[in-house]
Amino acid sequence: YILETNAFxxxxxxxxxxxxxxxVHP
Structure with missing residues (x-):
């Protein structure tokens, strides 16, 4: 989701x- 990454x-x-x-903490 490139758009999501760019938006947020x-x-x-x-x-x-x-x-x-x-x-780290399963």
Whole structure:
């Protein structure tokens, strides 16, 4: 979803961080 990433770059970063945290803390 390129549009979503462009529309919400901050959200994308937040989601990425959340995924990382999820992987670290299963």
């Amino acid at each position: 770059p901050r959200e994308s970063k937040f989601l990425k961080r959340l995924r990382e945290a999820s992987m």
